[in-house]
Amino acid sequence: MKKAIIIQRMRVEKEEGFFKTRVVFDLKVPKQVGLSSNTLIFEYDIDDVKANGDAAIFSLLPVAFWTNVDIVIGDAISRSPFLQKNVGKICAVWNKLFDYKREVNIAGGRLFESGRTPSLKSGLLFSGGVDSLASYIDKSSEIEYLLFCFGADIFDFNKFNEVKKRIDDLNMVLNKKTLFYSTNIRRITDVPWGQILHACALLGPALVFSARIQKIIISSTDFQDIAENHAWGSSPLTDKYISSSNISVEHYGTHLSRLEKIKKISHYPAYLGICRVCYQESKQYNCGFCEKCLRTMVTLILLRIPANQVPFPSDAYSLDHILSCMSRLKKCKPGALAYWVEILEDVKNKKFDLSDQERLLIEQKLSDFLGDFYYEYQERHNNLKFYKKFLNRTKTRRLEAFFHLPADSLQFLNLWERFLRAKYYYLKNKIRRA
Ligand SMILES: [Zn+2]
Numbered sequence: 001m002k003k004a005i006i007i008q009r010m011r012v013e014k015e016e017g018f019f020k021t022r023v024v025f026d027l028k029v030p031k032q033v034g035l036s037s038n039t040l041i042f043e044y045d046i047d048d049v050k051a052n053g054d055a056a057i058f059s060l061l062p063v064a065f066w067t068n069v070d071i072v073i074g075d076a077i078s079r080s081p082f083l084q085k086n087v088g089k090i091c092a093v094w095n096k097l098f099d100y101k102r103e104v105n106i107a108g109g110r111l112f113e114s115g116r117t118p119s120l121k122s123g124l125l126f127s128g129g130v131d132s133l134a135s136y137i138d139k140s141s142e143i144e145y146l147l148f149c150f151g152a153d154i155f156d157f158n159k160f161n162e163v164k165k166r167i168d169d170l171n172m173v174l175n176k177k178t179l180f181y182s183t184n185i186r187r188i189t190d191v192p193w194g195q196i197l198h199a200c201a202l203l204g205p206a207l208v209f210s211a212r213i214q215k216i217i218i219s220s221t222d223f224q225d226i227a228e229n230h231a232w233g234s235s236p237l238t239d240k241y242i243s244s245s246n247i248s249v250e251h252y253g254t255h256l257s258r259l260e261k262i263k264k265i266s267h268y269p270a271y272l273g274i275c276r277v278c279y280q281e282s283k284q285y286n287c288g289f290c291e292k293c294l295r296t297m298v299t300l301i302l303l304r305i306p307a308n309q310v311p312f313p314s315d316a317y318s319l320d321h322i323l324s325c326m327s328r329l330k331k332c333k334p335g336a337l338a339y340w341v342e343i344l345e346d347v348k349n350k351k352f353d354l355s356d357q358e359r360l361l362i363e364q365k366l367s368d369f370l371g372d373f374y375y376e377y378q379e380r381h382n383n384l385k386f387y388k389k390f391l392n393r394t395k396t397r398r399l400e401a402f403f404h405l406p407a408d409s410l411q412f413l414n415l416w417e418r419f420l421r422a423k424y425y426y427l428k429n430k431i432r433r434a
Contacts, residue, residue, distance in 0.1 A: 002105070003030040004070040005060055007040075010077045012051050019043035019182065023208070025056045033067045037188040042205040043150075045180040049208045053079035053109050054244040058204035059185045061087060061104060062196045062233070065094055070105040079109035086241035093237045094196065112245060122250075123147045123179065123213040125202055128163055128276035130296065131219035134261035135252050137268065143176060145213055149202050150182040153279050162285060166274040173270055179212070181205055192233075199234035203242040203249060210246035220253035258339055259346050262299045269309050276311065288316025291329055291336050298322050298343060302352040302362070319362075326369045341370060 006028040013022045025040040040056055053073045064071050073079060080086075084106045091103055124139065126132045126146035136143065148167060154160050167178055185201045186193060193201075199218060206216055218239050221232060239251040253261070265271050277296045278286040286293050297312055298319070307317045315321070329337075344366040346352065347359060354362070 002068070002070050003032065004072045004107070005029050005033060005064055007053065007056050007060070007071065007073040007077065009074060010051060010053065010056070012049070014047075015043070018180070019045055020047055021049045023049065023051045023055070030069055033063060033069055034190065035063070035188050037184070039184075040188070041184045042208075043182045044208070046212075048211040050210045050246070051208050052112065052244065053077040054083060054207045055204050057083060057087075057106060058200045058207065058242050059183065061090065062200050063185075063189050063191050064104045065091055065102055066191045066196060068102055070107065072107045073109040075108055075110060077109055078112040079106075080245040081111045081113070082245070086243065089241045090238045093235065098196075120215055121145075121213045122215040122217055123206065123209060124217045125149070125206070125219065126167070126178070127153070128167065128274055130258065130261050130265065130275065130277060131221060131253060133265045133271050133275055134256055135217060135219040137264055137271065139217060139252065140174065140176075143217070145209075146171070146176055146178045147206050147209070147216065148178050148180050149205070150180065151184060151186055152198065152202055158283070163276060166276075166285075170270065170274050179206075179209060194233060196233050199239050200242055203239065207244045207247050210244070213247065215248045215250060216243075217250050217252050220251055220256075223254060223257045258342060259299060259351065262296065263303060266300065266303055266305050272305070272309055273311055284313060286312050288313040288321075289325065294322050294325055294329070295336070295339055295343070302343075302347070302354065304353065323365050326365060329369065337370065340366060344370065
């Protein structure tokens with residue numbers, strides 16, 4: 001029999017301070033799972049939390065899948081009847097993306113029946129970034145609440161307070177409310193956040209809001225078929241199953257490219273003003289130097305959005321600054337660089353209103369930089385022992401033949417990234433198990 005993470009008890013505690021309710025799950029964890037704590041903790045800024053086992057099961061599901069264990073939940077804790085079915089569907093997608101043959105069995109728990117009401121009030125998972133702002137614009141009439149999670153990408157209370165203040169300002173204009181909550185899952189596991197953990201980590205703890213909403217909207221990261229073929233924690237194929245008897249989940253926005261999303265937001269100065277793309281642990285709202293800041297700024301500059309409308313440091317908001325930072329970007333992950341190829345293609349396809357001289361300059365700079373990237377990325381990974389053999393076999397030209405695509409096309413970059421990622425995590429995990 002497979003080992004299991006055991007969710008032994010659930011406690012709901014009242015707190016003094018910003019977060020009013022704390023839900024604590026006591027866990028018993030096999031050593032191979034490698035959690036750094038035996039308690040899973042969610043906090044909420046409201047009183048009417050409908051605590052249930054689904055929240056914990058979904059939060060732990062990527063961890064259980066990654067370390068190949070089951071989940072057992074105490075009989076006193078309630079959970080949705082169709083949860084095992086949903087877990088099976090999610091695991092089937094992950095097996096395809098990560099090249100595994102695994103199942104996570106869910107045992108125990110007290111089943112609760114559907115209490116979904118016909119009125120459909122939605123909550124939007126909201127980070128203040130490009131993806132969620134674009135969804136907000138499209139879906140604002142059905143959205144009652146913004147759901148903001150602390151402990152996902154913001155760990156610093158000062159930054160949290162700054163983002164909170166900007167969201168509160170926006171809500172004053174739009175008459176929406178925000179539900180703030182937190183999770184400690186990212187702190188207690190080293191299962192890859194981007195590739196598998198984040199949607200479960202964000203959606204799981206939000207499945208207790210059934211007194212207020214019946215649907216949660218999560219915004220798509222990727223575009224069209226990339227969204228379905230990319231090993232990424234949030235996907236249109238999995239997110240809809242991270243739901244409970246009382247709350248459904250919609251993955252929204254795969255029809256919009258990054259450029260289309262930024263264009264959409266740029267029409268609304270109030271939204272653009274709160275846009276937060278930066279994940280650097282810096283004091284600034286957006287640092288203006290990291291890859292994500294540079295990428296977003298270059299698009300806004302090419303769209304000719306003036307500096308006083310954008311939430312970036314004014315000295316960083318210029319094409320000269322961005323182009324001078326290009327060489328630093330070689331250390332970026334290929335996933336991020338796929339967006340730069342998209343920008344290059346948008347420039348080439350004249351989607352920006354530029355003079356010929358401007359267009360040629362940007363084309364030249366981006367092509368040079370992306371050319372370097374192919375080389376650098378391979379060199380760096382050649383140093384890894386287990387990766388060496390694999391990469392020696394798969395130089396760019398051979399990959400071109402393998403994919404039947406030219407190396408400077410967007411499809412090539414996306415396919416390559418997915419291919420390498422799946423292989424990389426598969427091998428890494430295999431070594432850890434050995
Ligand atoms: Zn930044």
